Amino acid sequence: MPLTEKDVRYVAELAHLDLTDEEIRKFQPQLDAILGYMQKLNQLDTTQVEPMAQVIAPGGVSLPLRPDRIHESLPQEVALANAPEAGAGHFKVPSVIERE
Amino acid sequence: MDLTALTADEVRELLRNKKASAEEVCREHLNRIRQKNPEVRAYLTLSEERALKQARKVDRLVAEGKPLPILAGVPVAVKDAIVTRGVRTTCASKILENYIPPYDSTAVARLEAAGAVILGKTNCDEFAMGSSTENSAYFPTRNPRNPDRVPGGSSGGSAAAVAANLATVALGSDTGGSIRQPAAFCGIAGMMGTYGRVSRYGLVAFASSLDHIGPFGRSVRDVARALKVIAGCDPADSTTADIPVPDYEATLEEDVRGVTVGVPQEYFNGLSPEIGDNIQKGIDRLAKLGCKIACISLPHTEYAIACYYIICTAEASSNLARYDGVRYGLRAAGHDGLREMYKKTRDAGFGAEVKRRIMLGTYVLSSGYYEAYYRKAQQVRSLIARDFLEAFDEVDVIVTPTSPIPPFKLGEKVDDPLQMYLADIYTVTASLAGIPGISVPCGLTRTEPHLPVGMQMLARHFDEARLLQVARAFEKSGGFELM
Incomplete structure (x- = not known):
């Protein structure tokens, strides 16, 4: 099924991207071509194949745990130094609760 | 003698024999960068002060007759996807244009502990997404071997810096070829170690199951030396392997008969x-x-591109969700409410290729498509x-x-x-x-x-x-x- 402009708008909404109409028109055929190419994987029967979610070298151990110790962390003013807007030791954001 | 044409071991020998100081080697590189960089455009930001400070530190070791660390005085360029404390790190994106990291990546910290001199940050494709460095939000880099050609990507600036003698060694990152391909395009050596060999702590995340940090050099020995320094277990990156790092240089000259x-x-x-x-x-x-x-x-080689671009875009769409204009980076003006702020910030801050990949990744992970694309790709990866x-x-x-x-x-x-x-x-x-x-x-x-x-x-x-x-x-x- 080809990817429509409506699909592109829906995905942009999920991805929190405020795309312009021009961007939507440009991306639609490009994304459609790439997703079409990806259909190639359907040539392979993978019913018996385990998905590989991470690299584990032969004989290797997955997800080693480290001791849960408290260590030094960034001071508050340093952690806030790159914030677009900060105040009273917090990140400032626009009002979260939207009015009807 | 041209101090910019040396290999890492030659730089250290020179310092040891007091034929040049680390400060001279550093200044010679900064001079050459001033001359050549306007044409090659390998660097986005120079860390001159930090470099000279470190060079003088190395020179004090020489003066005091102390043993010199393995990369003493070696000028290094670092891809701008790898964070450096106090030195602007943009990932070649507008969304991080003014980002000053409060910490150093493990790879950079280990290089400096081994005596290396960090000259600056190199251009790349935005968020390391691309194969030509043309996706940089700032400017394209030119191939030092032929200025009409791209240097490859995404670590094109690092490869170009080493090829043009604007650094002796450089760090790049490789997710699907972003060290190896620009090394090939610029006529130098570039290496990606095993997944888990080098800590990614401080590498701006693109696709976490595929991202690596690795070195570029003009000689295999330099690559081996730099890899040895940055490799090894790191408590700050749980994906690093607790496997001893061999002395790569000790076996470098061994006979390859029978291999x-x-x-x-x-x-x-x-x-x-x-x-x-x-x-x-x-x-x-x-x-x-x-x-x-x-x-x-x-x-299964012919399925690799489809498999790779499903997995890397899926991981990218998740990793790049953090750029929302709240904790760091750009925040777009003129918004009405939180959701609109996110959307306007991300539209203004990301370039076309990054948006394309976020869109692809969001699509292949979305309800109804996850099994057909993402899970299928993970199976093909096996x-x-x-x-x-x-x-x-x-x-x-x-x-x-x-x-x-x-x-x-x-x-x-x-x-x-x-x-x-x-x-x-x-x-x-x-x-x-x-x-x-x-x-x-x-x-x-x-x-x-x-x-x-x-x-x-x-x-x-x-x-x-x-x-x-x-x-x-x-x-x-x-x-x-x-x-």
Whole structure:
């Protein structure tokens, strides 16, 4: 099924991207071509194949745990130094609760 | 003497014998950068103050007669996707234009602890997404071997800096070929270790199951030396392996007679002779060195691009969700409410390729498509990894071209993302399998304008020592200059 402009708008909404109409028109055929190419994987029967979610070298151990110790962390003013807007030791954001 | 043309071991010898100071080596590089960088455009930001401070620290060790660390005074360029405390790190994106990291990446901290001098941050494709460095939000970098051509990508600035003698060694990052391909395009050596060999702490995340940090150098020894310094377990990156790091230089000059080199037929089907002829000569050279050449098959190669671009975009869409205009980076003005702020910030801050990949990744993870795309790709990834494991039952090293094409012209491929993706075919496979790979120069194309060709060598998980040994034997035999 080809990817429509409506699909592109829906995905942009999920991805929190405020795309312009021009961007939507440009991306639609490009994304459609790439997703079409990806259909190639359907040539392979993978019913018996385990998905590989991470690299584990032969004989290797997955997800080693480290001791849960408290260590030094960034001071508050340093952690806030790159914030677009900060105040009273917090990140400032626009009002979260939207009015009807 | 040209202090910018030396290798890392030569720099250290010079300091040890007091024939030059680290400050002189550093200043000579900064001077050359001032001269050449306006044309090559390898650097985005210079860290002059930090570099000179570190150089003077090294010079004090010399003056006090203290032992010199392994990378003493070696000028290093760092890809701008790797964070540096107090030095602007943009990832070549507008969304991080004014980001000043409050900490150092482990790789950079380890380099400085080993005496290296960090000169500055190099250009790359935005968020390391691309194969030409043209996706930088700031400017494209030119290939020092031919200014009309791209340096490759995404670590194009790092490769160009080393190729143009604007640094001795550089750090890049490699997710699907972003160190190996620009090394090939710029005619130098570049390496990605095994997944888990080098800490990614402080690497701006693109695709976490595929991202690596690795070194560039003009010699295999420099690459081996830099890799040894940055490799090893790091409590700050839980994906690093708790496996001892061997002394790669100790085994570098060993004889390669009897080493079995596999040549996968799938990597040569339809390959243009301008690349294929050089690689064949390279393989002949390895045979002359006493390597046993064996034809092998990696049957799932043709599915690698589709598999890779599903997995990397899916992971990217998740990793890049953090750029929301709240904790750091750009926040767009003129919004009404939180959701609109997110959307406007992300639209204003990301370039076209980053948006494309976030869109693809969001799509393949979305309800109704997850099984068909993402899970399917993870299954195919198992098959590709299995191909390599089976091949390494028979051979020690696998040799392929690094790229199916020589460096292309700036602007030539920017409007066709799928064509750009397809050119990554020879590098994405090792990334998916998690095995180490190196690209070494393999002469120039026979036809004008004689562009660099790279040969890729791959090895078993954590067998970097063997990989470097074969690469070094090839270099010593004059393989880099093959015509």
